[in-house]
Structure formats: structure tokens, C-alpha cells
Amino acid sequence: DAGITQSPRHKVTETGTPVTLRCHQTENHRYMYWYRQDPGHGLRLIHYSYGVKDTDKGEVSDGYSVSRSKTEDFLLTLESATSSQTSVYFCAISDGGGATDTQYFGPGTRLTVL
């Protein structure tokens, strides 16, 4: 199994508070991704990183920011959480950027915004 951890695994917070989710990998993979999973939508890409300090937006990036200061860590920040950001968040990694490079997922973080 790929060495990917996410913290926290569960979090309940209130509307308007900042929240940071952490993804940590021990595989030294170049690419890292944040997804959210909601019923009926599958997984939707929030942001991704293709190297240290190199990030880009996905399809649902509004309200989220990311940072990657080290290869092994990718942080997702909700600057001011809203109830619509209640979701399960998955981090994923892949070694390269080619069509053959598989993504491997972390265990997920369940976030509830009240």
C-alpha cells in the first residue's frame, strides 16, 4: 500500500472558521491531489500539485487554497468554512504525469461544517 496519511480523519467545525487538512506521503511522488467526494458526484478535483510550490486549480477550487512547501506534504485550507464544504476529502498521489501513472489514495477526511 502507498504510504499516504491524512489528518485529521474526522473534523467538525463551525461556519466561518478556517480549516486545514494535511496530506503526508512517504513515497516521494511528485504529484499530489485533493478531491472532494459527495453523493452523486463521484470525486471532484479541488487542487493539485506537480512539484514543490507548483500548484494548480481543479474543477471545484473556489473557497479552497493549497500549499506544498515539501515534497511529502500537501495542505488544503478552507479559509472560511461553509456548510457546502461538508464532504469527504481525499488526497491522492502519483509518481509521474504520464497516462500510465496511477493515482493512489489516502484514507480520507470526513469534514462536517455546522
Place this chain on the structure above:
Amino acid sequence: AQKITQTQPGMFVQEKEAVTLDCTYDTSDPSYGLFWYKQPSSGEMIFLIYQGSYDQQNATEGRYSLNFQKARKSANLVISASQLGDSAMYFCAMREVNNFNKFYFGSGTKLNVKP
């Protein structure tokens, strides 16, 4: 337009029978990869099988095979000899090399294996 379409929200199959989960995709990128993931009720995403757009043969991994029909833009997952542990959500995904390597996921198919 949807990049990945899974038209079967839920399916049932009898234990030990084979089942096909449908997936169609939309891309103009000549280089892409197709993936299937399993998500059991415990929530983790498990990689099952991969097919490249230039691969001539259908991919197989144990009881899983991918029926790749490029002209039809379909990449169906076939599970042979279903087991109770196969009950889960299954997601089809695509990676476009020339689109910043983004992954796109379908909405999933929930498979229930009956004893």
C-alpha cells in the same frame, strides 16, 4: 460535457457469476489512461486496473478485466466469479496527458453481490 459516464447507479449480481460495469468516456486527447477503483463501505479508494489508450490488448488483473473499445470510447470493467467481498462502489476514471494530467471520475456504480 461529462468526461466519464457511468450509467448504472446500482447493480445486483449473484455470487460466482460474472458482471460488467459500464463506463464511457469523452476525450479528444490521443494519449490517455483509464482506471477503475473500488470503494468498499469502509471508504478507502482501492486501485483495481488500468488501460492505456495505446494498449493493443485488454488489461487483466486477476478476476478483473477491462473491456476496452476505443472506437466506442468505452472501458467496461468485467468482474468474473463475483464474491461477497466485491460488494462496493466502483468508479471509472480517466487521465488526459495533454490536459495537465487531470483525473476525471464518473459518479460510480454500486454493486451488490447476492449469496
